[in-house]
Amino acid sequence: MSQYSEIQKLLGAEAETLLGFNNPKIKKEQIHSPRADWVDHAFAASDRSNRVLANLQRLYGSGRLANTGYVSILPVDQGIEHSAGASFAKNPIYFDGENIVKLAIEGGCNAVCSTYGVLSGVSRRYAHKIPFMVKINHNQLLTYPNVGDQVMYGTLKQAADMGCAAVGATIYFGSAESNRQIVEVSQAFQMAHELGMATVLWCYTRNSAFKKDKDYHVSADLTGQANHLGVTICADIIKQKLPENNGGYLAIQATESSYGKIDKRMYSDLASDHPIDLTRYQVANCYMGRIGLINSGGPSGSNDFAEAVKTAVINKRAGGQGLISGRKAFQRPIAEGAKLLHTIQDVYLTKEVTIA
Numbered sequence: 001m002s003q004y005s006e007i008q009k010l011l012g013a014e015a016e017t018l019l020g021f022n023n024p025k026i027k028k029e030q031i032h033s034p035r036a037d038w039v040d041h042a043f044a045a046s047d048r049s050n051r052v053l054a055n056l057q058r059l060y061g062s063g064r065l066a067n068t069g070y071v072s073i074l075p076v077d078q079g080i081e082h083s084a085g086a087s088f089a090k091n092p093i094y095f096d097g098e099n100i101v102k103l104a105i106e107g108g109c110n111a112v113c114s115t116y117g118v119l120s121g122v123s124r125r126y127a128h129k130i131p132f133m134v135k136i137n138h139n140q141l142l143t144y145p146n147v148g149d150q151v152m153y154g155t156l157k158q159a160a161d162m163g164c165a166a167v168g169a170t171i172y173f174g175s176a177e178s179n180r181q182i183v184e185v186s187q188a189f190q191m192a193h194e195l196g197m198a199t200v201l202w203c204y205t206r207n208s209a210f211k212k213d214k215d216y217h218v219s220a221d222l223t224g225q226a227n228h229l230g231v232t233i234c235a236d237i238i239k240q241k242l243p244e245n246n247g248g249y250l251a252i253q254a255t256e257s258s259y260g261k262i263d264k265r266m267y268s269d270l271a272s273d274h275p276i277d278l279t280r281y282q283v284a285n286c287y288m289g290r291i292g293l294i295n296s297g298g299p300s301g302s303n304d305f306a307e308a309v310k311t312a313v314i315n316k317r318a319g320g321q322g323l324i325s326g327r328k329a330f331q332r333p334i335a336e337g338a339k340l341l342h343t344i345q346d347v348y349l350t351k352e353v354t355i356a
Contacts, residue, residue, distance in 0.1 A: 004352040010309040018313050024356050025270050026280050031319045032151045032289035033355050035070030042290055051196025055165040056236060059131045059198060064108035069320040070348040072341060074104040075113040077331055080138040090331045101126045103334050107341030113168050116154040120162050127163030134159045135168045136188060148206055149177045156191040166198035172206035173226040186233040201235035203227050212251040220278040221247030221272055224285035231291045238286050239324055242295045242311055243278040246271055276356050280317035289319050297325025304328045305343055312347035
């Protein structure tokens with residue numbers, strides 16, 4: 001069975017809807033599509049230093065997706081973000097951080113992203129074998145009552161000294177803490193660039209007011225604006241959740257008329273309710289794709305391979321640059337986790353899956 005046929009099989013009844021969609025509101029000619037010479041295309045004219053360009057090229061030039069313009073990244077910081085027991089009870093070998101790096105290598109990833117502790121503990125053994133990305137801030141769940149706030153866990157010098165090619169950080173856009181986080185991460189990204197490292201930003205929305213009749217934390221308009229704020233502070237790659245709906249601003253404005261600013265053409269001219277259109281709007285907010293959009297793989301469930309392929313197809317056809325998938329991969333044996341990562345990567349290697 002060909003790779004394309006396998007993708008069709010995994011998509012099932014949604015295959016035609018996702019693979020046959022070819023009428024996006026924002027045309028593909030308007031966006032910067034992933035390409036083999038991505039670093040030259042997107043960053044050669046920028047203020048990124050030669051060392052940053054070299055690390056970006058190393059990241060885009062590694063793994064099974066090397067030199068395609070696409071990336072597949074394994075992120076495992078859930079031991080902090082979701083607590084270690086809850087994250088690793090299903091597969092306890094990942095309490096040992098070395099197995100996280102082994103999975104990323106066996107899975108053919110462009111990079112492995114984890115905590116200071118995980119990466120520093122094995123940096124001399126692996127930093128030259130796969131690009132390291134250290135997550136510099138986290139939200140932890142031991143404080144009582146639980147709070148939602150990203151705080152710094154180490155220094156940029158530590159990241160550089162252990163050989164990191166990139167650093168990652170999260171901002172909870174829309175939260176009461178977001179202005180402080182914007183300043184902290186902006187300054188950290190500037191320092192990372194000075195030290196020669198690339199920057200990746202988790203642009204998550206977070207506020208209880210974003211839950212109305214739907215969960216608008218995953219609305220295209222709110223996540224799109226989060227992306228736009230993220231590229232503004234010079235992130236080199238944006239990580240975002242796949243959009244599931246639209247109209248977050250409209251729902252909030254129904255009770256808080258002064259919230260935000262909209263133009264109705266955001267909903268009529270720039271997006272439809274098709275998932276590829278919603279994700280294309282996220283890409284547009286990353287300077288029309290000049291800064292790459294990677295979508296998260298989501299939690300592990302009963303149908304991980306099909307869900308991962310669906311997410312990858314939507315991301316690729318929207319003009320995105322790949323997936324950063326963790327729980328679906330590490331909450332299973334290494335061989336099976338590597339197979340899932342390969343299945344995701346196959347979407348980006350399959351020429352029949354085109355940009356809409």
